[in-house]
Amino acid sequence: MIQSRMVPWDHLTIMKRKVSNSKVLNVALKLFSSKGYSETKMVDIARDAGLSVGSLYLRFKNKEELCLDIIKDQTKDYFQRAEDLAKKADTDALKTLEDYISFSFDCSMKKQQMLHIFYREYRLPFIQPMRSHFFKTQQKLIESILKKGIKSKSIRPLNTKDAAISIFASIRGTIMIKLIYGVGSPSVLSKSLFDLICHGVRKGKP
Amino acid sequence: MIQSRMVPWDHLTIMKRKVSNSKVLNVALKLFSSKGYSETKMVDIARDAGLSVGSLYLRFKNKEELCLDIIKDQTKDYFQRAEDLAKKADTDALKTLEDYISFSFDCSMKKQQMLHIFYREYRLPFIQPMRSHFFKTQQKLIESILKKGIKSKSIRPLNTKDAAISIFASIRGTIMIKLIYGVGSPSVLSKSLFDLICHGVRKGKP
DNA sequence: CTTTAAAATGAACGATGGTTCATATGAATC
DNA sequence: GATTCATATGAACCATCGTTCATTTTAAAG
Structure with missing residues (x-):
């Protein structure tokens, strides 16, 4: 007492x-x-x-x-989990990418209340540092998955930095759309985004 | 007088x-x-x-x-131009998709001041109707490009509705990233996003 | 029961900023 | 010069909070 x-x-x-x-x-x-x-x-x-x-x-x-x-409380173990997940890319980069996308969706749906704070009034100055940190770490993480995939030949050679930005942006854009408009189920969105990122829309071999 | x-x-x-x-x-x-x-x-x-x-x-x-x-003033001829552009998909759907992406980037860079209003404080209630209208029209437009592409066999068969959402989200996400973080040149981002959407990251034929 | 201090209270303060309105200006008309 | 009316002015009004602080409550310790 x-x-x-x-x-x-x-x-x-x-x-x-x-x-x-x-x-x-x-x-x-x-x-x-x-x-x-x-x-x-x-x-x-x-x-x-x-x-x-x-x-x-x-x-x-x-x-x-x-x-x-609030934000600290809500994000406290995200980064470590994402990091752990990315390590598996040595074994199967495409699968890891799929897992990362679906992990991003899962977390975002669970933490969507917090994400609303980020997406609304997106320039609240005191939030900027956190946002910036998130962007940098996740971009690097995606890039590392791509590099491993290229090495093990499951991913075609490409500019990993540019691709990582595009992939990160696509994931966050889709999550934003889901949060703002409420369209589609998270699992379908996640699956269809991975399909797009993995194969592209073009017919025939690259 | x-x-x-x-x-x-x-x-x-x-x-x-x-x-x-x-x-x-x-x-x-x-x-x-x-x-x-x-x-x-x-x-x-x-x-x-x-x-x-x-x-x-x-x-x-x-x-x-x-x-x-302000918003009305800034968006007055966007929709017609996008519509006109999409008509070309009969001839070459992939090229049209590329043009649409690059058109989206061009407009967004020219109108980035206005976009800041949209991306900040994104739920200002009086803006919602405009945002919603934009989403619906653009999603339908992308879907129509995909359908034409599938018909003419330049695009692989896929769920056009889901894919349209993913593509729309990817474009808007990339633009958002560009506006918030200022990373990358618009033309490189646009090109690399089209590359991703067109081919995907996977090696070998789909 | 008394002491003590952490925890809780909510009225009051002060700054802010959207909106209004009584008043002024100036150019066109007669 | 006088009249008219669109346009312009900015101090004042009023509502809205974030924040503070003098006061009260609560419960553990003696």
Whole structure:
């Protein structure tokens, strides 16, 4: 019981706080994703979480930091999982590419609330660094899969850098379309995108 | 000279107004695209255009309508040009697809200021109808190119609806990446995307 | 029961910015 | 010069939040 006085961190606190921090983050995520960042008011978050505005400011420095905390919370294990997945490209690059695309879709669907924050108001300045980091790592990751595929001859020789950008853009574009317009099922979109990226539309051999 | 009293429309008014409407639209476009819709204040637009706030409200009902007027102004002949282009698919579907992609890139680069409005704050409710219309028409257009290509055997048989969505998403995704991160030259991106869509990454015949 | 301090409260503050309106300007007409 | 009316002005109005802070509540410790 001493701990509840000494450590303020959420997961160690034993029922001193009425409402847990993760509850607040979830509520805020829901609001940001449904109404947008600037349309979501601090009072809304407080009300929905069952707290007062004042309490919010005891836990988060301000609105921006609250938003950043959400994003950190939502992305914490994505990068490692993507990295692990890419390692398999030594064995079968095309299969790895397929897995990566389907993994991207899965994650995006699970985290679509968070993605709404990214796609809306896409230049909220404090989000830019995270977006940039995501782009760079994923582009390099796709490039590494392509290189391995070319080496093992399952992928035709091509400019890996340009192709990686195109593939990354295609994946993110499709996810964006899905999120904005709600068309198509994720699995069909994912499958049909891989089919396109893998074979192209042209008839006959390349 | 009588006209200047009788018709308030911009292009017919002979120097009664200090500042033309199209000047205002251009100034506002510049501000919206560089700072974002909600970060752009009506006073900013007024100042940069060399007008008072009051005058702005004599010309545009409110901020939203001003923004819509900009978009209408910027997109007025896009749709017809895209339609005309697609007609050529009877002759050579692959070439038409290539042209469509490069046309999309060209337009997007010329109108990138306007696109910033679309990609930022992407759910400004009053913009949704326009976005939706764009998606539907372009998807149908791509689908029609694919169908013609399949008929004339330059394109392999595939689910044209799914493929059209993937292709549309890839194009828009690539343009978005270009606008957000500024990576790559438009012509290289366009070329490399067509290469991907046309051939895919796989080695050997499909 | 008293003390203590973390946690919670919400009214009040202050800055912001879209919109309005009473007033002014100026060019055309008589 | 007087009249008229489109155009222009910008201070003022009003609503909207993000943020703060003096005060209260809660519950563990003594």
